[in-house]
Amino acid sequence: MAETNNNLIQGKNGLWEIVMGLEVHAQISSQSKLFSGAAADFGAEPNTQVSLVDAAMPGMLPVINAFCIEQAIKTGLGLNATINLKSVFDRKNYFYPDLPAGYQISQYLYPIVGSGYLTIDLANGQSKKIRITRLHLEQDAGKSIHDQHPHKTYVDLNRAGIALMEIVSEPDLRSAEEVAAYLKKLRMIMRYLKTCDGNMEEGSMRCDINVSVRHPGGNLGTRCEIKNVNSIRFAQQAIDYEARRQIDILENGGTIEQETRLFDANKGTTRTMRSKEHAPDYRYFPDPDLLPLLLKKEEVQRLKDTLIELPDAKKQRLIDQYALSAYDATVLVSEPEIATYYEKLLSKKRDPKVAANWLIVELFGYLNKIGKTIVESPISPEQLGELVDLIGAGVLSGKMAKDVFVEMAETGQAAGQIVSKRGLQQVTNSKEIERIIQQVLQSNPDKVAEYKSGKDKLFGFFVGQVMKASDGKANPALLNELLKKALS
Ligand code: ADP
Numbered sequence: 001m002a003e004t005n006n007n008l009i010q011g012k013n014g015l016w017e018i019v020m021g022l023e024v025h026a027q028i029s030s031q032s033k034l035f036s037g038a039a040a041d042f043g044a045e046p047n048t049q050v051s052l053v054d055a056a057m058p059g060m061l062p063v064i065n066a067f068c069i070e071q072a073i074k075t076g077l078g079l080n081a082t083i084n085l086k087s088v089f090d091r092k093n094y095f096y097p098d099l100p101a102g103y104q105i106s107q108y109l110y111p112i113v114g115s116g117y118l119t120i121d122l123a124n125g126q127s128k129k130i131r132i133t134r135l136h137l138e139q140d141a142g143k144s145i146h147d148q149h150p151h152k153t154y155v156d157l158n159r160a161g162i163a164l165m166e167i168v169s170e171p172d173l174r175s176a177e178e179v180a181a182y183l184k185k186l187r188m189i190m191r192y193l194k195t196c197d198g199n200m201e202e203g204s205m206r207c208d209i210n211v212s213v214r215h216p217g218g219n220l221g222t223r224c225e226i227k228n229v230n231s232i233r234f235a236q237q238a239i240d241y242e243a244r245r246q247i248d249i250l251e252n253g254g255t256i257e258q259e260t261r262l263f264d265a266n267k268g269t270t271r272t273m274r275s276k277e278h279a280p281d282y283r284y285f286p287d288p289d290l291l292p293l294l295l296k297k298e299e300v301q302r303l304k305d306t307l308i309e310l311p312d313a314k315k316q317r318l319i320d321q322y323a324l325s326a327y328d329a330t331v332l333v334s335e336p337e338i339a340t341y342y343e344k345l346l347s348k349k350r351d352p353k354v355a356a357n358w359l360i361v362e363l364f365g366y367l368n369k370i371g372k373t374i375v376e377s378p379i380s381p382e383q384l385g386e387l388v389d390l391i392g393a394g395v396l397s398g399k400m401a402k403d404v405f406v407e408m409a410e411t412g413q414a415a416g417q418i419v420s421k422r423g424l425q426q427v428t429n430s431k432e433i434e435r436i437i438q439q440v441l442q443s444n445p446d447k448v449a450e451y452k453s454g455k456d457k458l459f460g461f462f463v464g465q466v467m468k469a470s471d472g473k474a475n476p477a478l479l480n481e482l483l484k485k486a487l488s
């Protein structure tokens with residue numbers, strides 16, 4: 001089975017299309033939990049962040065965390081979605097050892113956020129809108145720990161009650177690439193908004209992938225749901241495997257059973273976890289301890305007014321305002337901190353393209369090498385700006401600036417300091433350069449003769465010699481010009 005360029009898969013007797021919708025669980029960035037004041041930090045000692053509400057002690061009442069509500073609204077706004085002024089918390093009933101209440105508080109018929117969309121960018125340069133069905137609030141469950149004792153399972157309730165947003169998409173995704181782009185864009189939006197850190201390794205963002213296959217243009221096929229995928233790479237592997245599994249079954253005359261499957265990262269396969277449970281199995285009903293959540297239009301508007309510029313808008317603005325290429329703009333908006341760094345760099349009038357190059361090529365290259373992020377950069381935007389200015393003013397050539405850059409990163413010294421300490425002034429004095437040129441020509445009379453008899457290639461040799469004699473400080477453009485004159 002080979003994939004064609006429009007995402008279709010060639011089967012034994014016809015083409016197949018993969019159809020997917022995602023349910024993403026995003027942990028809300030918040031110091032405390034959705035219905036209790038217990039801390040929500042990652043990595044604490046087991047059962048040290050558990051209130052009586054989280055442990056479901058009899059008679060405890062949940063109290064809604066207003067900050068978490070704001071976070072959900074902001075995320076909804078970032079997804080171009082309707083904010084529902086009335087939403088309802090329901091109990092979703094099921095038994096699990098790490099769910100002490102025997103139910104999870106979630107939202108079912110009336111979620112806080114209704115339909116919206118986000119735009120994904122694809123490798124072929126095209127973009128595509130993916131519709132969001134809804135976003136609802138719910139509590140996370142605790143964790144069962146199976147690997148601490150040979151025949152006991154422990155329960156850690158630190159995670160119990162932590163606020164999650166479940167973000168459900170329409171079945172608009174057609175390939176593993178689109179799913180990866182969707183997850184990246186969703187994560188980027190939430191990082192900009194600071195509503196979820198999107199850290200998939202720590203489990204603060206995980207997704208259920210609903211996969212079905214059909215012949216193009218046909219009715220939707222029966223879907224299987226792959227649960228709790230916690231990396232983009234795994235998502236892609238799981239989809240590839242699952243689509244092929246379903247196509248094989250259908251081509252051999254079988255039918256797909258709707259079920260919940262697990263991805264096995266070691267084998268790269270999916271396997272049955274349980275047959276699909278349906279809403280009635282959970283006996284959803286409004287939580288009698290919580291009133292419907294009513295929002296005021298003005299509150300939503302206030303949050304809308306404070307919303308920061310999001311990646312798509314920022315990218316377009318960088319392109320329009322600074323005439324950057326789409327590639328540069330994409331890199332610069334990939335994290336909000338990078339865009340901020342870049343615009344600080346431009347806060348004093350500087351060439352946008354030169355500044356972007358120094359950031360994307362030199363600074364990123366260096367940060368990559370030392371394993372640091374932009375926030376930990378040893379060179380501040382002000383410092384990098386000074387270096388860019390020295391190049392603009394003709395004090396440093398590009399090559400000299402690269403040496404100064406490394407020294408800045410290693411010593412924390414300012415560019416100007418390094419330049420004066422090392423006497424690094426670029427030579428822009430024509431008399432001085434002419435003097436060196438004459439020296440070089442006089443000590444290479446045979447090469448000069450060869451050049452004059454037509455061996456043009458020797459020009460580079462003379463450039464090298466003059467550069468060397470000037471300790472690399474001669475201004476390259478001036479050197480070229482004066483050398484041509486001297487040799488003509
Ligand atoms: P459930 O809670 O039963 O999983 P939801 O409505 O919460 O149901 O989620 C359904 C998800 O499955 C949505 O993301 C939706 O886009 C997706 N989906 C629905 N039908 C199909 C289908 N035939 N193929 C692939 N995905 C589908």
Ligand code: MG
Nearest residue numbers: 023208210225
């Ligand atoms: Mg589901």
